[in-house]
Each structure stands twice: as structure tokens, then as C-alpha cells.
Amino acid sequence: MAKSKDIRITVILECTTCVRKVVNKGSKGISRYMTQKNRHNTPNRLELRKFCPYCSKHTIHGEITK
Template sequence: MADRVTLECTECKNRNYITYKNKKNTTERLELKKYCKFCKDHTTHKETK
């Protein structure tokens, strides 16, 4: 049931990470703090469509 989702940096809009989530348990979009190599800082990354 796990689906592949892409995470996008909210600062520079680059898509840096790919992860998996169970859409039955987590219906809202993921929002994680991850390191962005383009911004060179820890920023919030949101799930994209």
C-alpha cells in the first residue's frame, strides 16, 4: 500500500528527496525538515503531486 512521493524544498522549489508513505494511514501531505544541498541549510520539504 505504500506509494512513492517526491519532496520539494519550500525555499528553492527543487525536488530533492523521494520517500514512501502509506496513503491509508496518512491522508494529508507530508512536511519534513530535511537538508537541501542547493540552499545549504535544513529547510522544510513538502510532498508534491
């Protein structure tokens, strides 16, 4: 079966601040968002400022692999 050649792919964004807290202090959880990106326009990892309910502020959310 042929590989999918879709230009838009689904990516998961994870809070970079919460990841550090889980390792150090044991936070309640990790904020994650699902979004889509255009593979041709943004080949690098995506980073967006999103609201984290666990940190109660806007933080940088970076793309993680599935």
C-alpha cells in the same frame, strides 16, 4: 486491468525555500527527495525537514504531485 491497491506509495518531496528563490532570483536548482508513505496512516500531504544542498541548511520539504 485492475488498479494497484498498494498501501505504500512513492512521493516526491521538494524544498519550499528553493521554489520561492527560483521564481524570484533564479537559484541554481531545486532540492528533491523521493520517499514512501503509508496511504492509510497519512492521507494528507507530507512535510519533512530535510537538508537542502542549494540552501546549505535544513528546510521544510513538501510533497508534490507527479
